[in-house]
Amino acid sequence: MLLTRDLSLIQQDIAKVKSLLGVERLDLLAEAEPRVLNAEVVEEVLEEMNRLMPGSDCSEVLIEDPSWISRLEKGRKHLGDDPD
Numbered sequence: 001m002l003l004t005r006d007l008s009l010i011q012q013d014i015a016k017v018k019s020l021l022g023v024e025r026l027d028l029l030a031e032a033e034p035r036v037l038n039a040e041v042v043e044e045v046l047e048e049m050n051r052l053m054p055g056s057d058c059s060e061v062l063i064e065d066p067s068w069i070s071r072l073e074k075g076r077k078h079l080g081d082d083p084d
Helices: 007-021 027-032 039-052 058-064 068-079
Strands: none
Touching: 007 039, 007 058, 039 058, 039 068, 058 068
């Protein structure tokens, strides 16, 4: 997906994700989970995490374990909330 997107859009997403997570760098997170570079995905994951874990610092949880992105995606597919 990243290869087909305009560089300026990727840079905008990176800036937004940095802001959402309160981090300076995303390189290690992106190595662990490349979809962390997609701001829409990160926003959706943070919303779902906040719903599941109210009162938790979900940004910090996601930073510590970026596999939340794939786990929540898999969960939605198994529960039938995913349109695919």
